[in-house]
Amino acid sequence: MRNATRKRRSTPARRATAAAAALILGAGGLVAVNVYASAGEGWSGNRTQSGDSRDNTENTAQRMSTIDCPDVGNEIQEVPDSARAEVDRELAGIDTQITAAYQKFAESKRQLEQDPNAAQNIILGPLESKRRAAIDRITIAIDRSADRPEGLAVLAPCTLRADDNQNDGNNNDGNNNDGNDGNNDDGNNNDGNNDGDGQQGNDGQDQGDNGGNGDNTGNGGQAGNGPDDDDFVEIESVQPNVDEPRQRRGASKGTFSTDCGVNENGKFNPDNIIVAPGVANGAHHMHDYVGNQANDAFASDRDLARGDTTCRNQGDRSTYYWPVLRVQNGADERDAGDDGGGKDQNVGEIQTPSEVELKFVGNPVSRVTAMPRFLRIITGDAKAFTNGDANANASWSCTGFEDRQLTDKYPLCPEGSSVVRTFKFQSCWDGQNTDSANHRTHVAFAQEDGSCPQGFQAIPQLQQRIVYDVPAERNFAIDSFPEQLHKPITDHGDFINVFNRRLMDKVVNCINRGANCR
Numbered sequence: 001m002r003n004a005t006r007k008r009r010s011t012p013a014r015r016a017t018a019a020a021a022a023l024i025l026g027a028g029g030l031v032a033v034n035v036y037a038s039a040g041e042g043w044s045g046n047r048t049q050s051g052d053s054r055d056n057t058e059n060t061a062q063r064m065s066t067i068d069c070p071d072v073g074n075e076i077q078e079v080p081d082s083a084r085a086e087v088d089r090e091l092a093g094i095d096t097q098i099t100a101a102y103q104k105f106a107e108s109k110r111q112l113e114q115d116p117n118a119a120q121n122i123i124l125g126p127l128e129s130k131r132r133a134a135i136d137r138i139t140i141a142i143d144r145s146a147d148r149p150e151g152l153a154v155l156a157p158c159t160l161r162a163d164d165n166q167n168d169g170n171n172n173d174g175n176n177n178d179g180n181d182g183n184n185d186d187g188n189n190n191d192g193n194n195d196g197d198g199q200q201g202n203d204g205q206d207q208g209d210n211g212g213n214g215d216n217t218g219n220g221g222q223a224g225n226g227p228d229d230d231d232f233v234e235i236e237s238v239q240p241n242v243d244e245p246r247q248r249r250g251a252s253k254g255t256f257s258t259d260c261g262v263n264e265n266g267k268f269n270p271d272n273i274i275v276a277p278g279v280a281n282g283a284h285h286m287h288d289y290v291g292n293q294a295n296d297a298f299a300s301d302r303d304l305a306r307g308d309t310t311c312r313n314q315g316d317r318s319t320y321y322w323p324v325l326r327v328q329n330g331a332d333e334r335d336a337g338d339d340g341g342g343k344d345q346n347v348g349e350i351q352t353p354s355e356v357e358l359k360f361v362g363n364p365v366s367r368v369t370a371m372p373r374f375l376r377i378i379t380g381d382a383k384a385f386t387n388g389d390a391n392a393n394a395s396w397s398c399t400g401f402e403d404r405q406l407t408d409k410y411p412l413c414p415e416g417s418s419v420v421r422t423f424k425f426q427s428c429w430d431g432q433n434t435d436s437a438n439h440r441t442h443v444a445f446a447q448e449d450g451s452c453p454q455g456f457q458a459i460p461q462l463q464q465r466i467v468y469d470v471p472a473e474r475n476f477a478i479d480s481f482p483e484q485l486h487k488p489i490t491d492h493g494d495f496i497n498v499f500n501r502r503l504m505d506k507v508v509n510c511i512n513r514g515a516n517c518r
Contacts, residue, residue, distance in 0.1 A: 069098060069158040072135060076149060079437050083141040085278055090134045092276035099284060099482050101127045119160045132156040222328035223345045226486035227410065227477040235411040240403040245364045245450045252362025254511040256460065257518050260290040260311040260320060262353045268324060270340020271297035274376045274439055274494055281339040285323050285346050285479030290356055292319035292498060301374045304498050315503030320358060322493045323479040325351045325468055346479040354418065355467040360460035362511040363427060364450035368458045370504050371497045376435045377443050379425045380492030385484045394491035395422045399467065408489040412472045419468045423493035427461035428452035460507055462495055
């Protein structure tokens with residue numbers, strides 16, 4: 001049973017949902033229209049003073065646009081359990097509205113070029129009306145059993161504007177991932193995101209000058225919305241940047257590994273049971289699943305408890321999932337016409353990992369306590385390209401080079417080396433809740449010295465290591481929301497703990513006594 005009241009953080013007054021990549025579905029199938037060149041490009045004028053049209057990169061920034069919308073979910077402070085399902089559905093619907101707005105944006109490209117003022121009637125006005133209706137429904141749902149949320153109506157309008165420096169999460173100075181200092185909205189993903197969990201800094205990882213689509217305005221990948229050449233970097237050009245925390249007296253040094261396969265069953269769906277329960281295609285991208293096989297948008301905790309598992313130890317019925325990795329090699333995957341696949345601009349052949357390592361580790365300064373059953377944890381941010389990198393956490397590397405970790409680039413690995421994708425989950429728990437309204441504040445990353453923030457206790461930290469044998473070409477990328485452009489910084493992992501009590505006790509015991517168990 002989840003907690004009766006779920007709190008949403010209220011610190012950020014507004015977050016930008018910014019990007020303009022979309023596709024048009026034509027009669028002949030999926031037709032790519034790349035209307036996005038970099039994070040902050042605007043429509044403010046597509047012609048020179050003489051009236052001549054210009055398609056060069058320098059002037060592209062004057063043609064493109066940013067849709068800037070407040071983040072409704074982050075402004076809702078409390079959601080009573082009785083209203084949770086309805087609120088989750090409405091928030092998922094708001095994501096769908098934004099996706100549809102970008103599609104409309106692409107379809108209206110020529111009209112907007114000729115008359116930028118038409119954006120209000122074509123894009124912004126209809127979007128505001130839909131958002132206002134959804135916000136009204138959220139307010140009514142909460143008001144039935146809790147204090148009526150105030151001030152949400154001001155979140156309905158969005159803006160369309162030119163802004164070359166909009167995107168926090170994709171700064172072009174090569175230093176956008178220096179420990180995420182100063183990017184902590186809620187006290188949950190602070191310096192310890194990196195220092196305490198062995199992911200310090202990543203200084204020097206942004207080897208390109210652009211960090212976004214750059215000047216690759218005509219190279220938006222097979223889907224038309226990424227990846228782009230500037231999303232990749234040769235791993236051999238990256239300097240070592242991993243700084244593991246020092247183990248101190250009292251540390252819990254053991255490990256517990258669980259073998260759940262590599263998704264040989266081919267279980268995929270575009271649902272997200274944590275963020276959008278009860279909403280089909282709530283993620284707008286496909287997920288890989290290992291472990292629990294009952295996971296879809298409509299699964300209850302009871303369904304998960306009874307579900308089959310691919311884990312070798314049947315006491316682990318946990319669900320582990322992440323966006324699929326695809327190679328855009330011109331071949332159509334079987335989901336080319338489906339939600340989460342081609343309909344959401346995710347195209348190419350889904351890659352089955354060659355290896356998936358799931359390991360739980362201890363805390364560098366203290367013992368760990370058991371995770372509660374059905375604890376939900378999300379690490380990383382599926383919208384980090386538009387939200388900024390405060391919650392970005394997944395990293396990329398290559399076998400043989402794992403002392404060099406990237407968060408905003410895909411690695412190009414030398415011959416004989418494979419791509420490695422790593423997730424290090426939050427390792428501190430508030431001791432009360434299995435979830436929270438923003439799905440983050442009930443857990444936290446360790447602080448710089450490895451200790452948990454005040455009010456939190458150390459739990460076994462899940463570390464996922466996923467290996468892929470893909471060519472060293474600039475054509476592989478994770479699935480994403482359409483407006484996130486398949487950027488590596490949007491990578492994220494999801495976990496629901498469904499260990500039985502006996503096995504969880506074994507996990508804790510192994511870690512606390514320094515043993516390495518399976």
